[in-house]
Amino acid sequence: MSARVPACQLLERQQDNYAALWVIDPPMDSWLVDQSAGVVSGNQGVLNEWAAKGKQAHNPFEIAVGEPLGKEVVLFWPKAHQLGIWWLKWLCEQLPTGTSIEVVGEHQGGIKRVPKILAELGMPCDKRDNARRCSLFVTRSAALELASGNAASESAWQRFEAVGVTLESHPGVFGHGKVDEGTLLMLESLDSCLPNKPLKVLDMGCGDGIVSAWLAQRGHHVTAVDVSAFAIEACKRTLAANGLAGRVLHSDVFSALEGEQFDWIISNPPFHKERDISYGPSQRLISGAPEHLVAGGRLVIVANGFLPYPEHLQRAFQDFQTLADNRRFKVYSAIKPSR
Known part of the structure; x- marks a missing residue:
């Protein structure tokens, strides 16, 4: 397992007692694997890492819409911000409206764009913490408008x-x-x-x-x-x-x-x-x-x-x-x- 990741260290210092944490598109970090109940990622290496520890591990295309993930969800903001927008839309389709979603990432990875992106999607935004050149925001899933009868995430x-x-x-x-x-x-x-x-x-x-x-x-x-x-x-x-x-x-x-x-x-x-x-x-x-x-x-x-x-x-x-x-x-x- 690789060295500790700054964004995970920022999460750890919140001292949250996670009961059923699901992490979305995370880096590999031993603390995060131990804390989480499951992972959703497009990266097969990440899925293998979580599965090896007996955790639930899925890619987003094998999860049915509305399949329960839990009420504790953290999205790790990706370098490609259009992919980050896709993850937000996917989570809004997946989770009951009003479910809390934390979004964390490094400043050099574009996390500072998140408040503007959330506003454009009609999602609230509160800044929870800022350290180790990372920021942590909290938002809630929203009912997004469908484009041409398709799921909002299809527009990507x-x-x-x-x-x-x-x-x-x-x-x-x-x-x-x-x-x-x-x-x-x-x-x-x-x-x-x-x-x-x-x-x-x-x-x-x-x-x-x-x-x-x-x-x-x-x-x-x-x-x-x-x-x-x-x-x-x-x-x-x-x-x-x-x-x-x-x-x-x-x-x-x-x-x-x-x-x-x-x-x-x-x-x-x-x-x-x-x-x-x-x-x-x-x-x-x-x-x-x-x-x-x-x-x-x-x-x-x-x-x-x-x-x-x-x-x-x-x-x-x-x-x-x-x-x-x-x-x-x-x-x-x-x-x-x-x-």
Whole structure:
């Protein structure tokens, strides 16, 4: 478990005797796991952490509307404030009107915007505490107006067209509302080197499903995985919007794919965790790829040019090549030796 989180320390100093605390989109913090009865998060790693301690753990898309969470709810404000707005709307749909909701977060993470956002939603706001460069607000769930007959939280979804596919995008998902330059470079590289025969392909870190849909359009058998439940839902919607088939799994890198092998693994792996640079998932992707590739199978990844992926590829595969380099991004390919 990681070191104590400032926002959790601010909560702890309230000295509340929580009886049935539910935490929404929290960081990993040992005190918070022990204090809470359950967690709702889009992050599979967080869900695994709570479940390992015998706590209830759900992603928001598997909870029925109105399913009880309890009367003690704390939302940890995310860096993507549009995602924070989505969580507030989701909580208003989920909780009885007038249920107390605490909202906590770091100043550099945008928590100071919360009073204005609550006012725009017609929700009250009281400031409860301020310390450790964090703030804690208290509000109450409200009955929000429905848009076009849909739940208010549905308004966060954005549909757009790119590379010949229709994409469904959600706040908090990588590249929300646009296509990443590195992904475009990788797709251009794949267009010239993918064989015509159908392959069993793993799209690792699928995001909104642009790579999965692009591959499925070309007849490949796609498995898409992501640590984010929002990405999983977006990828499912993207495939459906294009009338395409594919298997989509909520997985922390290879955790849901034990023993399974693929012809190709394709990825635009993340290197940020909130505001910090983190190579952990990328390193696990590269080091675990040979085990999940058939003999002669190929890993293709795209990355910012400054990232130290060549040394990781060399260590895992003994050899690799650069398929493309536009000075900002590089596309790497590594092949598992045939035996």
